[in-house]
Amino acid sequence: MANIEGLQKLAHDAFEFLKEFDWVHSTQVTHILDGTLHKIPCEWLPVLTNMSTDELNNFPFLGESSAYLYPLWPTSLHRFLDLAARLNIERGQAELKPATVDFRMARGMNPKKLHEVSYIATLIHDIMAETGCDTVVDVGSGLGYLDHVLHQVFGHTVVGLETSESHVSGAESRAANQGLQCEGIKTLRFNLVNDVVCFQQFDELLSTIVSASTCQCKNAIKDDCTSFPLSSYCKKQCHRLMPWHILPQTLRLGAQETRSRWRMQSEEDHRNHIRHIAFRGLLELADCDDAAARRKLVRKCDFSSFKAFQDSYYSSSTFSASEISSGKSTLSYLYNEHKEDFSLIEIFTALQVVLQPVIECLIHHDRLLWLLEQGYSHSKVKIIPVFDEAVSPRNLATVAIK
């Protein structure tokens, strides 16, 4: 149950926190060598640079326990961890019995998708039973995995709305292969501008909204943040904090690396990650090519060492001999200038991982506030951890019943 004052306080505190620690989330990861790493407070460095892999992996989970587990750490670091933990939402999975999805229905789904579909199908079914809803409108229905389960397992009438033509035809042929050619299940081509427009377009029709976390974060980033913030409360907060404002890279961080994924990293994973970020950062500093072309080349690069990276990057036939020679010498120069900082990359990433759920939760709270402002009753608007965080880390769904 969402209490409006409580939500407003959480949103207010999240804005303040994000403003105070702006340096952690407002830089694009590829620009990290631009001086951002030196913004880590000096007093945090002796602690952070001496962490073992296990300690680093556990760092984003410390919260208020950091104060008694590590009493010698600086108070400012305890405060950072404590504040971030308070602005996170409890993510223990809700009690739901997953829908039984047999191997035919599961065809094409990876284990994560199967997990998500089987739990969210149950959540939707339970809400439909509670509210007496008879039709599901699945916005962004993709290949129709969820829709097919809702129809086959629970017998619901489902209309999928999907912007991608290939997904629409993929969903239709998948339904046909499953023997689902009937009035009870359809996928239509439809492009929804954003969440607000979606709501306005379907207000008369919809009695309940169920929105999964991933989509909310990604949607928030679209259209240069026009769908964040939605609520007038959060809009006022943004106005109050101007000229500071939330950047697209902050919202992108909210949709990225999560604590539960971070926790599973091996030492080698961390080393790999450092090389990826460092070498891409060097290219950004060298500023030698247009960004889109660079991103395409980088995808095929060998990140096993700086030499291998440099050679693989400049093996592309798009470079002339003189571009290769000057590009390599610029990169080598930058490598020598910045290599001492590489050890800070994983520490900085750990700080971003601490912040990720704060951003994700702020997006959820903004959505809840917006729904309340639209007249939804506060007893019927809630956030439900629908997936197991270990399988699908952004596991929160917003549910609003009229």
Ligand SMILES: C[S@@+](CC[C@H](N)C(=O)[O-])C[C@H]1O[C@@H](n2cnc3c(N)ncnc32)[C@H](O)[C@@H]1O
């Ligand atoms: C996470 S995927 C779909 C998952 C799907 N519900 C399932 O069960 O597999 C999100 C889908 O939303 C679609 N989409 C993105 N923006 C959209 C928009 N503005 N209008 C309609 N569909 C959109 C994408 O093409 C993509 O297929």
